[in-house]
Amino acid sequence: MIIIHLWNYIYRHVFRFWLKWILRQITGKCELQRICDGSKKSAERTLKIEYSLESSKSKVLQSAVHASEDEVKKYVALIMKEKKINIQKDTGFALKLQMCLLQITGYKKLYLDVEDLRKCPYNSNNKEHEKQLIELWNLLMPHEKLKARITKQWCDIGFQGDDPKTDFRGMGMLGLVNLLYFSKHYPHEARQILTRSNHPTLGYSYAIVGINLTEMAYSLLKNGALKTHFYNLVPCVAQMDHFHQFYCYLVYEFDKFWFEEEPESIMYFNQYREKFHEIVKRRLQGYDVVLAL
Structure with a gap:
C-alpha cells in the first residue's frame, strides 16, 4: 500500500x-x-x-x-x-x-441540491409534505380510498407502520420525492411493481425498498460513480430530474433482479441489495454507459 x-x-x-x-x-x-x-x-x-x-x-x-x-x-x-x-x-x-x-x-451542483432535499426532514405539519404523501397513495392505490392519515393501510404500499413519516428519517424528503416521481412518471410500472412486491413468497416492502434505493442512488452520486452516466446522458448541466430518472432505473432493475434471484426470504435483503449494488457499480465503470429505463 x-x-x-x-x-x-x-x-x-x-x-x-x-x-x-x-x-x-x-x-x-x-x-x-x-x-x-x-x-x-x-x-x-x-x-x-x-x-x-x-x-x-x-x-x-x-x-x-x-x-x-x-x-x-x-x-x-x-x-x-x-x-x-x-x-x-x-x-x-x-x-x-x-x-x-x-x-x-x-454534477457538483446536482449533488448539493440532492443533499439539501435529503437533509429536509418530513414534517407532518407541512401541508406540502402531507399533500405529496397523500398523492403517492392515490397514484399507487387509485381504487382504494385512504380511511385516515394514520392507518395500517400504509403497510399495503410497503411502509413499516401506520405513519409513513417515521420511514423517511434516513433520506428525508428525498425518499418521498423519489417514490412520488416514479409513481407520477411511470404509473403503470409503479403499480405493477407494487403488485409484484406483494408476492406470497418473494414479496418485499415496496416503499421501504424504494427508500433504500434512494440511499443507493444518493451514495453513487456522492462518491462520483454516477459521473460516467450523467456526463454521457446530459450534454451540459444535470438537473434534479436526471437524478430522479436514475432512481426510476434502479427501482425497475432491482425488482427484476429480485425475482430473478428468488431469495429464500426477505431476511436476506441486505445481502441481495449489496449484490445488486455491485452490479450497478460495475455497469457504471464503462466510459459509454447510460443507465436509463
Missing part, C-alpha cells in the same frame, strides 16, 4: 509533469487541448479534463472545477490565458472545454 501511494505521488508530481512538458514540445498543444482532440464527446473527455484540472499545479485550473455555472465562460478565458492557447489556431477548444466544465460544475 505504501509503495502504491509513493508511486502515485511520484507519477503526479514528477513523472507526469515532465511527460506533459515533452508532449507539449512535440505537439505544440497543452494537455487540455490534447484531451479535447483525442477524446470523443462523452464521459471519457469530461473525466480526463476533470482529472487534468484537479491535478494541475495552477490555482486557476484547480479552481475551475469548483466554479459556478455562471463562472464557466470566465474560467475558460482564464485557462486559455494561463496555458497560452491561441484561439485562432485551435478554434474548437474553447467550446469543448466550456461544455466539459458545465458538466463538471453541474
Whole structure:
C-alpha cells in the first residue's frame, strides 16, 4: 500500500509533469487541448479534463472545477490565458472545454441540491409534505380510498407502520420525492411493481425498498460513480430530474433482479441489495454507459 501511494505521488508530481512538458514540445498543444482532440464527446473527455484540472499545479485550473455555472465562460478565458492557447489556431477548444466544465460544475451542483432535499426532514405539519404523501397513495392505490392519515393501510404500499413519516428519517424528503416521481412518471410500472412486491413468497416492502434505493442512488452520486452516466446522458448541466430518472432505473432493475434471484426470504435483503449494488457499480465503470429505463 505504501509503495502504491509513493508511486502515485511520484507519477503526479514528477513523472507526469515532465511527460506533459515533452508532449507539449512535440505537439505544440497543452494537455487540455490534447484531451479535447483525442477524446470523443462523452464521459471519457469530461473525466480526463476533470482529472487534468484537479491535478494541475495552477490555482486557476484547480479552481475551475469548483466554479459556478455562471463562472464557466470566465474560467475558460482564464485557462486559455494561463496555458497560452491561441484561439485562432485551435478554434474548437474553447467550446469543448466550456461544455466539459458545465458538466463538471453541474454534477457538483446536482449533488448539493440532492443533499439539501435529503437533509429536509418530513414534517407532518407541512401541508406540502402531507399533500405529496397523500398523492403517492392515490397514484399507487387509485381504487382504494385512504380511511385516515394514520392507518395500517400504509403497510399495503410497503411502509413499516401506520405513519409513513417515521420511514423517511434516513433520506428525508428525498425518499418521498423519489417514490412520488416514479409513481407520477411511470404509473403503470409503479403499480405493477407494487403488485409484484406483494408476492406470497418473494414479496418485499415496496416503499421501504424504494427508500433504500434512494440511499443507493444518493451514495453513487456522492462518491462520483454516477459521473460516467450523467456526463454521457446530459450534454451540459444535470438537473434534479436526471437524478430522479436514475432512481426510476434502479427501482425497475432491482425488482427484476429480485425475482430473478428468488431469495429464500426477505431476511436476506441486505445481502441481495449489496449484490445488486455491485452490479450497478460495475455497469457504471464503462466510459459509454447510460443507465436509463
